[in-house]
Amino acid sequence: MIWLRKIRIHLVLVALSATALAGCVGGQQAAQQDPEAATGRVAKEQATGNNYMVAAATEMATDAGVEVLAKGGTAVDAAIAVQAMLTLTEPQSSGIGGGAFILYWDNENKQLYTIDAREKAPLAAGGDLFLKANGEPESWIDAVVGGRSVGVPGVLAGLNMAHERWGNQRWSELFQATITAADEGFEVSPRLARLLELEINPGLTKLSPAKEYFYPNGKPLQAGTWKKNPELAATLRSISADGIKPFYEGELATDMVTAVQNSAIAPGLLAEEDLASYSAKLRDPVCAPYRNYEVCGMGPPSSGGLTLLQTLGILESFDLAELGVNSEEALHYFTQASRLAFADRNRYIADTDFVEVPMAAMLHPDYLAERAAMISAEDMGFARAGELLEGRLTTSSPELPNTTHVAIVDAKGNAVSMTSSIEMGFGSSVMVNGYLLNNQLTDFSRVPEINGNQVANRVEPGKRPRSSMAPTMIFDAEGNLRHALGSPGGTRIINYVTQTVIGLIDWELGMQQAIDLPKITNVNGGTAVEKVAGSSELAADLKARGHDVQVRDLNSGLHGITLLPDGNLIGGADPRREGRAKGDQKDESND
Template identity: 35%
Template sequence: MVRSCNRSLPTTLSSAGARLGWSLFRSRPTLMIGALLLLLSLSPVSAAPVSRDDPEQADTRKSRISTAAGSAVVVTANPLASKAALNVLASGGHAVDALVAAQAVLAVAEPQSSGLGGGGFLLHWDARRQALEVFDGRETAPERSRSDDLLKPSGDPLSYRAATRNPDAIGIPGTVALLWEAHQQMGQRPWSSTLQPAIRLAREGFLPSPRLRSSVALAQRLGATHNLAFQQLYLPGGKPLPAGRLFRNPALARTLETLAQHGGRAFYEGPLAQRIQSGVNALTAQAPNFKGWSANDLASYAVVRRSPLCRVLMKHRVCTVPPPSSGGLAVLQTLALLEATGGFNDPDNPQSWRDLALAESWADADRLYWVHDPIDGSVPTQGLLNPSYVQARAQAMQASPGRLPQPGLPPGLKRFPFGRPGPGPELGTSHVTIVDGAGNIASYTTTVETVFGSRNLVEGMVMNNQLTDFDWRPVVGGLAVANRRRPGRRPVSSMAPTIVFNNQQPVLALGSPGGKRIPHFISRVLLAALQWAEPPKRSVGLPLLSPQGDSLVIEKDPPLPWPINPNQLNVPGRKLRSQTLGSGIGLLQRIGDRWHGAADPRREGTALALP
């Protein structure tokens, strides 16, 4: 456990009145119409189809940004999950009680993004103890893992589609262990009661949302014929779920009932754990080289408590999760690079957006090289955030904006010890942000990786394909890659649940899905909230951008129009590419004496509040 050590900081979040005035000014009809006409007149840039980089781009977008304000607020990616969580808070539950209810419902109603067969990170603020703590529930590699498990006999990597459905890609799930441990420490409602909404939905059924139905169709395109249970449940008769017909998952209802009766450890020990192990090991029928799980793989799984990673940036203390996630480091380094360069204060100036894109790409170069599971030695996070190192990187970034960045050598290190991996996919995630009436906060990002994970079902659960987040090639250029697969290791993640403090108290909490783009999304939202003084609705709805290799992806049809002509984002050496971006930001911000929540309309996000 780590106590918050926030320093007293001046307030930069504007008052509610100032925010409202700015919002009205920024959203005048003439400006809106002009911006829309500008978007229509843009010269076409290359559009990206659904791909390995964006496998959840088939989302149905909402026309309205869901917001709520009150003493307690819930923001999740699904209205059923938000309702279940709010009901728990209304009954006197803690933020963690509401989180358990939300994640259980997401496992039923949004299984393409998260579930009991996945993992995640929780950043929790305990208001009574004034303590901030990280719960690492990331999946682990089973003990029979080998570094070349996702390579062909020739030594070449498997194809993307083959790897995502390969049983060797399934990590030991950490979601249930995380929820159970957090509940045992902070929960105020009975564990069994928090699972009842999900049990009822799984047993009695619900109408599948447009996003769930489109995600099933996408899973079919990626390949789902390898698992009969998945086909029978999600593709009855070989077709995606029909609209207007109740969807039920009785096997998942039984799994949830077992957990409700026997507690979270039943997932890892006892009859349910044996059935999970047998179900995974039965997948050898589709992959003869799969070595399977041992009983010890589940029984030995443990949540890791970690110290949050915090830095004073933009006159606030920004705290997030440390390695094995690289997302938090990338967010902090992006903001630090922006502070070092200056000139990012005006959202109506294209240079502010160009600086953001450059800072994101330079932060990516460091995190993708240096971050690994800390079990293999410390990650140089302090050096990578050292002010003199950041200043030097900022100067190099400004001097050569067209250069594709390479990792830097932080203070105290004299050589690059690892092989340099290429980019890889990381996708299929959800986020939940909750504050209860006592001020406790849960910022929680959860995942099964690719849409519907491995598209393998065990005991009604979607099993992750999280081990594709290890670098598939363990050695590059004669050097071992830092993030290589080995038994018991946790693959590097981009998840970055974040809480921001001012005067030692939380004033903002957020997170997002989006794979390797997560820190790009969060950095942009933090810039809008902390530096541009935007209200939550605009912070979430303003356009996103994301550097990717020699391309700069700019959001097509954002919920709120671009305040600039995005064709002006002509960073030297980078091609502009326009496409939709599948974020799912859940934002909470304290304004005055109330919490305000905003849910990303790019998914089915819903914000609900108690008075």
């Protein structure tokens, strides 16, 4: 079992420590490939806990969650405190202006719940939302900036739904740490400063009040700057005192609609009716066996759960454990399984409230075995979707890697695995009352039909756009929760999380070691190999198999927690970002 394989883990850790140091690429060079990877890679030790743990993307967010758990709060209570703090300290990635998918494990009743808090399209939006007057689609970057790309934010509604069912601390107390930090100031992180310096979002320097907040006196905020946000403090005071009603029906809702409809760039269609009618939704989780475990995730409109499970189901035909940790052959099979799964993703997955998704057929063992039989020693090239439904078109929409993941376990063994996002870095650049609004509507296909056939993931009134977010939980043969994890990373999220699951199950690594694994991705295109020591040799071997390979920085932001049979906890945070895992026990080395 994972927690007993100390010798093997130690050997792998030694190798990974070397690759972690080699993977610290110069900022400018990394930025040219991927701005999100520009702040390099810093080796991290695993965290341990006796009773509870939080893994989140900033230290202040982690501490806010741990403080709630120390007072006897539940995993849901802590998630609310964490998301509030991330709105302040990681504004480029998530916030109350965005949406989320939430997995909640009720340990007492041994029940898994999933909450869809994904944004919705305004009721006035249609398939022509991103079409020019001549019927051609807007370029993606032109579609992103401004009010037109803003969907109805859902994360507060989702967290409120969870709190009503599984919270035990007063709602009003869960925002206090962030209110204090917003009033008194927080230290701007190197990552936030670097992304502002690179101007990854072209709207941020053009739209007020975002440009004044992030670029005071025309200059980007500098790392180490002490930054206050009194507008966000006032917003959270209103929400903490009166719940989510002001946000969806009161003055905060009116302010949001005004900001979107009067955006200086691409005014949007968001209306007060859209906010007032929004509700988060309980959906059935998607689960499938893998080896001796059960792996569960979020169903549509997330494509993360299904695509991850399809990839794993295809890989059941290959003995990855025998092939070895991150071996070239194992990674080749992984990329081929991912190609096949993404082919089905791009054809079939969309919001099931609007379109049929053949989920049972996609996960049927016979179908997955047929797909696995298509894999050979050579790269298969572009994979085609299986014939599961007639009249479906293969389409894709870009998703940028500015998202966040939170993993939490409380003292009673309840757990949250939540992936939250405002989509592109700094979202739509529309800022109101101290927080940024999402640009999630660009996750729809900008083209509503092709050759007269309607696209499944087209814009429709009240529809949720497809997402790659993949919060995941893994259960042992007795039905006990063993791992909770997830990642940001745009469409590559699915590969990042799947490879980490393989590390945990097939290669029996600890959580931190599985997160540290040099990453490889293929979303049914070229193969991307993370730039670390040994990547050139791996790339050469894959090229010999016919892969179109790019060696580059990859920007996962994995966070995860392992629950050991004795009740203790092991946590990990991605060395590629600034996150931290922390429990009620001092962090210690794996050695």
